[in-house]
Amino acid sequence: MSKPKPEKERVLKKPLKKIVTKTISEKDINGFFDENEIDFLQANVSLEVMDFLRESLKERLAGKEIKRGKTEDFIKQALKEVLLEVVSQKGKGFEQVIKESKKHGKPACFVFLGFNGSGKTTTIAKAAHYMLSKGFKPVLAAGDTFRAASIEQLEHHGEKLGIKVIKHQYGSDSAAVVFDAKKFAESKGYDAVLADTAGRAHTDKNLMEELSKVVRVNKPDMKILVLDSLTGNDAVEQARTFDSFVGVDAVILTKTDVDEKGGSILSVCYAIKKPVLFLGTGQDYEDFESFEPKKFVNRLLEE
Ligand SMILES: Nc1nc2c(ncn2[C@@H]2O[C@H](COP(=O)(O)OP(=O)(O)OP(=O)(O)O)[C@@H](O)[C@H]2O)c(=O)[nH]1
Numbered sequence: 001m002s003k004p005k006p007e008k009e010r011v012l013k014k015p016l017k018k019i020v021t022k023t024i025s026e027k028d029i030n031g032f033f034d035e036n037e038i039d040f041l042q043a044n045v046s047l048e049v050m051d052f053l054r055e056s057l058k059e060r061l062a063g064k065e066i067k068r069g070k071t072e073d074f075i076k077q078a079l080k081e082v083l084l085e086v087v088s089q090k091g092k093g094f095e096q097v098i099k100e101s102k103k104h105g106k107p108a109c110f111v112f113l114g115f116n117g118s119g120k121t122t123t124i125a126k127a128a129h130y131m132l133s134k135g136f137k138p139v140l141a142a143g144d145t146f147r148a149a150s151i152e153q154l155e156h157h158g159e160k161l162g163i164k165v166i167k168h169q170y171g172s173d174s175a176a177v178v179f180d181a182k183k184f185a186e187s188k189g190y191d192a193v194l195a196d197t198a199g200r201a202h203t204d205k206n207l208m209e210e211l212s213k214v215v216r217v218n219k220p221d222m223k224i225l226v227l228d229s230l231t232g233n234d235a236v237e238q239a240r241t242f243d244s245f246v247g248v249d250a251v252i253l254t255k256t257d258v259d260e261k262g263g264s265i266l267s268v269c270y271a272i273k274k275p276v277l278f279l280g281t282g283q284d285y286e287d288f289e290s291f292e293p294k295k296f297v298n299r300l301l302e303e
């Protein structure tokens, strides 16, 4: 049987606990956000996401007892966890999609879409280079029949990479180009079709209808939204509209070498709940990094 504790020790225990611990309050969390708000906004984290983070942390933390003097560390750790959840959206990668299609004896069809100049064509070349490095055989479909020189731009990449490009005339039906590329790839045993599409403003009804047709006719295995990280918060609007129009399966964010924090990734993931697959980190084919949620969150929270 344990001996009862001496009176002095029992009396002291409570006040001592009060000195070394404190109860975290909503005020602490608000204070943390007020202090760091500018940094977040400068990193292109949207106000909507800021509110979500603030409320999530209140739910998780308010009323918890923590070591005195450690409030900021504690909030930061919890914030890291929430951020990780937001950017770790579930989805398939290129390899998985290609292998699944292969089982059915078909090439996987990837359609790349997005705003003018977001980096679609460059990203297709990088993705094709990546697939080659994994031992897959891709073909490119010149589905941008709209912008001057777009077909030549894709052909130029095709030549450099040694990859076949399927094309029609300028002004022809984009959906038909992708359809032919799929037929070609299937008959010749290729693994993947990477289809370019014209850049379009998400507000342009006609071009958005054309994109819907490309998707309706070809039923791609993956619709990849290419977003320019320099677009800032407009990326969220683009993501929402493209997603509601054709359904986005995954996102690739380009030009992250220029916008090194890339907070719009967070805003986009939060808005459409789709995974980011890769980051464009420059103009060369190798400048294509698999997106790593942990690395991203650490970079975002760097002082
Ligand atoms: N620094 C940097 N530049 C990039 C990156 N990705 C694309 N670019 C550049 O962005 C510009 C536009 O790229 P494109 O691939 O032509 O963009 P697009 O979306 O196909 O453009 P449109 O077909 O006109 O809509 C080019 O100068 C690319 O070299 C990147 O990750 N980093």
Ligand SMILES: [Mg+2]
Binding pocket: 120, 121, 122, 144, 150, 196, 197, 199
């Ligand atoms: Mg293009």
